[in-house]
Amino acid sequence: MPELPEVETLCRQLKTILPGEEILRIEILDARLGTIEGLVGRRVEAVKRRGKFLQICISGGLTAELHLRMSGRLFWQKGGVPPFPSYSRLVIAFPAGTLILIDPRRFATFTVQPVSSAPALVEDPLGGLSARRLREIARTRRRPVKSFLMDQRLIAGIGNIYACEILFAAGIDPRRPSSGLSPAEWRKVAKMSVAILERAVACRGTTVSDWRDLFGCSGTNQDHLAVYARQGEICRRCGGKIERITQGGRGTWFCPSCQQ
DNA sequence: TATAATGTTAGACT
DNA sequence: AAGTCTAACATTAT
Incomplete structure (x- = not known):
């Protein structure tokens, strides 16, 4: 969750x-x-x-x-x-x-006294992500960029909802091999990661089903979701249809017409 | 009843 | 060898 x-x-x-x-x-x-x-x-x-x-x-x-x-x-x-x-x-x-x-x-x-697991290569995307660093990490990895963003050993904190939203905001197809993104595309991913996560923090999280904060209150970031759980609905950017596919056993939502 | 759900990881492949 | 993929974990809701 x-x-x-x-x-x-x-x-x-x-x-x-x-x-x-x-x-x-x-x-x-x-x-x-x-x-x-x-x-x-x-x-x-x-x-x-x-x-x-x-x-x-x-x-x-x-x-x-x-x-x-x-x-x-x-x-x-x-x-x-x-x-x-x-x-x-x-x-x-x-x-x-x-x-x-x-x-x-x-x-x-x-x-x-946890056997403190090894830190991620990118410790925390809040407060700035280096596009060059992302590209460097991705250089040897061909797996889909969506599962790259969600790998906690690489980047700490991004899960399914925000990976989908970040890639929509960056205009990138989640199936693209990580190693194939251009420097400009990594710049977009870095920028959008910070923007999407910071807005979600400001909204106290995304309540699509059962998320509640410490005091039992829903978050409000669900009002800003562009693709997550919106299959069949209309893309607000291009008017196309949002699709759902499965990647690595998880749902991925995206707009095939504006994510290339 | 089958499927999917905001996550991780061990073990099997390549 | 490092990178990648799948199944499994336990439970509820649709």
């Missing part, structure tokens, strides 16, 4: 609440999450984001790393007592309230 803008939204909201708070209690409601040790009694020092990971830095040099995967959400509940929402999988109680991980599909992960 959440991509960079959604995780950034949660991160900004948590920053207003958690720093300085003591962890009073942790309840694991889904055994898939494993055990979580060493956090109770410690204090939150900072909240950060890396790609789609949310990092909670804890006193004593610990870091808890949360990944929401497909259906994870975070919800802030004022009181610390049940009932918790459906599909609550993890509860972390603080003096100010309770942080709840809601996750129907149970793919989310929460780890302490």
Whole structure:
């Protein structure tokens, strides 16, 4: 569910609440999450984001790393007592309230002292992407540019919705081999990536089905989607018809007439 | 009932 | 060897 803008939204909201708070209690409601040790009694020092990971830095040099995967959400509940929402999988109680991980599909992960995975080649597309760097990384890769943009080892944070929207904004066919884009095309991709992601952050994310922010509110970026989930509808730029294809097992939406 | 859903990754290919 | 592709994970909604 959440991509960079959604995780950034949660991160900004948590920053207003958690720093300085003591962890009073942790309840694991889904055994898939494993055990979580060493956090109770410690204090939150900072909240950060890396790609789609949310990092909670804890006193004593610990870091808890949360990944929401497909259906994870975070919800802030004022009181610390049940009932918790459906599909609550993890509860972390603080003096100010309770942080709840809601996750129907149970793919989310929460780890302490993570074996911090290697950073992406492009650490974070917010605040500037180098077109030359993208082109350099793409030079030896022939796979479709859409799956290139979504590869977290290469660029941190872009997922299915924003990959589709970025390529529409850049006017590039998602099936094009990455190595075949011209310097001018990479400039467009770089520029549009930043623009699309920044607008989504400003809109507190995209709510097409179940995304909600920390306080249960929908985002508003769905109002700006040009292609995602719009198959059969009219392209607002050229009047053509938006199509859906499958790439790497995921849906891709694009306008064949204005994305070349 | 079959399909698709905002993600990642192990293992099999090339 | 590095790059690429597929299936699998678990559950709900259409």
